[in-house]
Amino acid sequence: MISFSSVWFRWGKWFIILPLVLIAILGVIFFIYVNLAFPETRCEFVTHLESPDAAADCFECHLKCTPKIAQDWYESKHGVILVKCFVCHGQPDGKGSVPYAVDPDVDGTCRKCHDPSINRMEHLYGLELNCNKCHPFHQNSLHHKAYVKPIAKKKIE
Amino acid sequence: MDVTRREFLKCAAASSALMAIGGPLAFAATEQPVDKWVKGVCRFCGTGCGVMVGVKNKQAVTVKGDPNNHNGGFLCLKGALMTPIIYAKERLTQPLIRKNGELVEASWDEALDLTASKFKDAIKKDGPRSVAYYGSGQALTEETYLASKIFKAGLKSNNVEGNPRLCMASAVGGYVTTYGKDEPCGSFSDIDAATCFFLIGTNTSECHPILFKRIAARKQSDPNVKVIVVDPRKTNTARIADIHVGFVPGTDLAIMNAMAYVIIQEELDDYRFHSRYVSFMDNKKNKLTFEDYKKFLEDYTPEKAEKLSGVPAATIRKIAMIFAESSATMSLWCMGLNQRIRGVWANNLVSNLHLLTGQIGKPGATPFSLTGQPNACGGVRDTGGLSHLLPAGRLIKKKKHRNEVEFLWGMEPDSLNPKPGYHTIALFDALGKGKVKALLILCTNPAQSLPNVNKYREAMARKDNFIAVIECFRDAETLKFADVVFPAAFWCEREGVYGCSERRYALIGKAIDPPGQARPSVNILVDLAKRIGVDPKLVPFKDSSDIWEEWRRVAKSTPYNFWGITRDRLRKESGILWPCPTEDHPGTEIRYVRGKDPNIPKDYPKKYDFYGKPDHRAVIWFRPYKGAAEEPDKEYPFVLTTGRVIDHWHTGTMTMKVPELRRSFPKAYVEINDKDAKKMGIQNGDNVLLTTRRDKMVFQARVSDVCRPGLVFVPWFDVNLMINKLTKDAFDPGSKQPEFKICATKVSKV
Numbered sequence: 029m030i031s032f033s034s035v036w037f038r039w040g041k042w043f044i045i046l047p048l049v050l051i052a053i054l055g056v057i058f059f060i061y062v063n064l065a066f067p068e069t070r071c072e073f074v075t076h077l078e079s080p081d082a083a084a085d086c087f088e089c090h091l092k093c094t095p096k097i098a099q100d101w102y103e104s105k106h107g108v109i110l111v112k113c114f115v116c117h118g119q120p121d122g123k124g125s126v127p128y129a130v131d132p133d134v135d136g137t138c139r140k141c142h143d144p145s146i147n148r149m150e151h152l153y154g155l156e157l158n159c160n161k162c163h164p165f166h167q168n169s170l171h172h173k174a175y176v177k178p179i180a181k182k183k184i185e
Numbered sequence: 186m187d188v189t190r191r192e193f194l195k196c197a198a199a200s201s202a203l204m205a206i207g208g209p210l211a212f213a214a215t216e217q218p219v220d221k222w223v224k225g226v227c228r229f230c231g232t233g234c235g236v237m238v239g240v241k242n243k244q245a246v247t248v249k250g251d252p253n254n255h256n257g258g259f260l261c262l263k264g265a266l267m268t269p270i271i272y273a274k275e276r277l278t279q280p281l282i283r284k285n286g287e288l289v290e291a292s293w294d295e296a297l298d299l300t301a302s303k304f305k306d307a308i309k310k311d312g313p314r315s316v317a318y319y320g321s322g323q324a325l326t327e328e329t330y331l332a333s334k335i336f337k338a339g340l341k342s343n344n345v346e347g348n349p350r351l352c353m354a355s356a357v358g359g360y361v362t363t364y365g366k367d368e369p370c371g372s373f374s375d376i377d378a379a380t381c382f383f384l385i386g387t388n389t390s391e392c393h394p395i396l397f398k399r400i401a402a403r404k405q406s407d408p409n410v411k412v413i414v415v416d417p418r419k420t421n422t423a424r425i426a427d428i429h430v431g432f433v434p435g436t437d438l439a440i441m442n443a444m445a446y447v448i449i450q451e452e453l454d455d456y457r458f459h460s461r462y463v464s465f466m467d468n469k470k471n472k473l474t475f476e477d478y479k480k481f482l483e484d485y486t487p488e489k490a491e492k493l494s495g496v497p498a499a500t501i502r503k504i505a506m507i508f509a510e511s512s513a514t515m516s517l518w519c520m521g522l523n524q525r526i527r528g529v530w531a532n533n534l535v536s537n538l539h540l541l542t543g544q545i546g547k548p549g550a551t552p553f554s555l556t557g558q559p560n561a562c563g564g565v566r567d568t569g570g571l572s573h574l575l576p577a578g579r580l581i582k583k584k585k586h587r588n589e590v591e592f593l594w595g596m597e598p599d600s601l602n603p604k605p606g607y608h609t610i611a612l613f614d615a616l617g618k619g620k621v622k623a624l625l626i627l628c629t630n631p632a633q634s635l636p637n638v639n640k641y642r643e644a645m646a647r648k649d650n651f652i653a654v655i656e657c658f659r660d661a662e663t664l665k666f667a668d669v670v671f672p673a674a675f676w677c678e679r680e681g682v683y684g685c686s687e688r689r690y691a692l693i694g695k696a697i698d699p700p701g702q703a704r705p706s707v708n709i710l711v712d713l714a715k716r717i718g719v720d721p722k723l724v725p726f727k728d729s730s731d732i733w734e735e736w737r738r739v740a741k742s743t744p745y746n747f748w749g750i751t752r753d754r755l756r757k758e759s760g761i762l763w764p765c766p767t768e769d770h771p772g773t774e775i776r777y778v779r780g781k782d783p784n785i786p787k788d789y790p791k792k793y794d795f796y797g798k799p800d801h802r803a804v805i806w807f808r809p810y811k812g813a814a815e816e817p818d819k820e821y822p823f824v825l826t827t828g829r830v831i832d833h834w835h836t837g838t839m840t841m842k843v844p845e846l847r848r849s850f851p852k853a854y855v856e857i858n859d860k861d862a863k864k865m866g867i868q869n870g871d872n873v874l875l876t877t878r879r880d881k882m883v884f885q886a887r888v889s890d891v892c893r894p895g896l897v898f899v900p901w902f903d904v905n906l907m908i909n910k911l912t913k914d915a916f917d918p919g920s921k922q923p924e925f926k927i928c929a930t931k932v933s934k935v
């Protein structure tokens with residue numbers, strides 16, 4: 029007699045392994061499909077690995093893979109005066125001189141230029157470790173209206 | 186208490202981040218507060234932003250903008266990423282001597298004695314004209330003053346040159362011919378008051394980012410402020426422009442004359458101003474009248490200028506009207522006008538527009554020349570670090586000036602050499618011909634930065650000459666030609682003064698110790714001078730502050746008055762603008778105006794006084810249009826121009842050490858207009874061969890509408906793709922500054 033437990037013992041692990049393998053295969057197929065069908069929307073991670081010596085030319089690629097964020101930067105004050113991505117975010121592989129971070133470190137990064145305002149904010153509203161909370165970096169309306177020039181808002185192809 | 190709470194919060198944040206992502210990176214976000222902040226100035230461009238260096242455990246760990254300096258605490262991307270350069274693995278820490286073709290480590294005594302003996306031999310055999318110094322607009326004021334004194338007074342050689350010849354000489358020529366004295370009349374603070382910006386020959390956004398920020402902020406604060414950008418390339422600067430005027434490279438002289446024509450025709454000139462304060466002169470220095478000027482300008486109607494420049498006559502009219510009608514117009518220009526065979530004329534023509542309309546000496550109204558290097562304006566031009574100058578605006582060929590300096594330096598009367606030395610191109614030419622035998626190079630990289638550089642690299646490679654280099658980085662191209670290399674203390678590793686574009690002098694404090702055996706250049710120079718046999722009384726300096734005291738004395742009796750800028754004040758304050766005659770004087774923002782410029786007596790009967798000129802009048806020069814030295818033709822149909830990108834500075838010896846900056850622009854490229862590219866079937870990323878009459882080189886193409894059709898641009902930072910092998914070494918007959926900005930080239934796909 030074959031008990032339930034022995035069936036489970038012999039075949040049960042496949043109930044877990046097979047779906048996982050399937051998901052992995054589908055994932056790879058999807059990845060290849062996206063890469064071939066939309067050559068310019070490639071996975072950014074791949075780009076970072078492919079050409080680390082150009083990894084700081086973030087804008088070029090992010091205009092394609094995260095166009096909203098790239099365009100927001102382009103229109104912002106930082107964009108007009110060319111404070112490029114890496115100044116605040118560092119390098120994706122962590123090999124930059126600025127620590128790689130989505131939310132830049134207030135003391136290590138933001139203070140380089142905004143020390144007086146940070147002190148003022150701290151005095152007014154208390155200690156806050158993330159400027160982003162009140163000043164969303166890439167959707168700051170102040171930034172959008174930065175330099176009131178039609179050309180500054182021109183969409184770039 | 187606050188700090189502890191901050192640290193606690195940060196640790197908490199870091200540990201939660203660590204749990205969330207994992208990996209060592211999360212730790213990096215927790216930087217501890219620094220031990221002390223040391224005040225300084227940015228190492229890079231002529232904007233001269235104030236920088237505070239954060240020191241922790243005797244290491245420079247971070248920087249921040251100095252809120253009390255003119256930059257108000259802001260830094261551009263280069264300034265903000267400066268610290269890794271200090272600790273680059275390429276830093277030189279020991280003297281090197283070339284033995285059997287290799288640079289090998291040596292002791293200080295060996296290196297200094299060898300250099301001294303080579304200089305002594307050269308002077309003994311071929312006279313003082315066979316030794317030379319080639320300095321830099323990045324050296325400290327004290328270093329340039331000292332080197333100039335050692336060579337001119339100690340060795341009696343006037344071969345004292347420097348890279349400002351490649352960068353600012355035409356601006357000097359322009360200011361001196363128009364106003365009689367060098368250096369801008371206005372200051373950065375004019376930006377906050379100007380209502381019209383006339384930017385010509387400058388990519389301010391990439392080359393002086395923080396000034397561009399200030400201009401953009403001014404524009405943002407008042408939508409009526411107009412920005413006119415005149416540049417053959419549509420650079421990032423043009424993004425905030427109301428009008429971008431693209432033109433055929435080299436024809437800006439015609440455009441500016443046409444603007445003057447329009448201003449007079451529309452009766453927008455300020456007759457009251459120019460009839461009282463301006464004289465009119467042609468190229469032969471004949472004094473003429475306003476009527477003659479009008480006649481001269483008849484050759485430059487906007488229609489005629491349109492034919493030359495490709496700028497519609499209506500546009501020229503429009504920009505001329507905006508220029509003249511605005512309540513305060515500020516012109517800014519840089520290498521686009523200076524690096525030209527008619528650089529001095531181009532500088533004069535900008536001043537003409539201001540003198541014609543009286544747009545000068547009022548807040549916001551000024552012709553302002555931007556400097557490329559952090560201390561070319563100050564350290565080199567003011568202290569007389571060129572072959573025809575003596576300190577504080579004095580000239581070698583004037584006996585009176587020589588005698589003054591001899592007295593101040595405690596020398597016998599008439600003991601200075603009255604003959605000006607070689608200018609830069611002539612100097613390297615002479616090196617190639619074996620006329621200059623021993624050369625000392627400080628803080629610059631001529632093997633990459635000279636135009637038509639192949640020719641001058643050959644000159645440097647000659648076996649029978651001796652080249653000593655004082656440098657910080659072992660990968661600087663010039664080291665390939667050096668016989669001796671002295672390791673120098675870098676930026677904040679020694680104390681010294683920088684003077685930026687606006688006559689502002691500020692102190693770089695010593696924050697950290699130099700690595701290994703590296704020494705401050707001042708000490709290297711003094712030691713070397715003594716070993717060559719220079720009278721020790723001429724160089725009684727222990728450090729740079731001794732030299733500063735002497736410099737103040739030497740400048741005191743001239744319009745370059747530094748007497749009030751004491752070392753103590755420099756340590757306390759964040760930059761002071763000369764003239765500054767007394768210790769309680771706040772510095773001078775506007776020159777040539779009674780009540781503002783301390784050089785003008787308070788009871789002077791007129792409002793303006795151009796005291797640099799014998800008749801106290803500035804000059805409107807009749808400068809005709811003249812094309813470039815090498816115009817495009819059938820065989821070489823494109824114009825090649827060179828310049829910078831924001832990420833890199835000069836020859837890249839510093840910015841290439843910062844991973845972010847290096848990866849942002851790992852190599853040079855050629856920028857081509859999209860229409861031209863289409864015609865030639867060139868696409869983004871294709872390899873393109875540029876051929877000039879001097880050399881050829883392959884670059885990757887960047888296709889865009891930045892360059893106008895017929896123009897290609899290549900940045901010059903890349904040591905592996907040295908565009909200066911292709912540029913031409915023709916130079917301005919007045920300023921001797923070479924024409925980097927224009928030469929003819931062939932473009933083909935490979």
Ligand code: SF4
Pocket residue numbers: 227228229230231232233234256259260261262263264265392393394395396
């Ligand atoms: S603008 Fe120039 S001086 Fe200011 S931080 Fe940038 S590079 Fe330095």
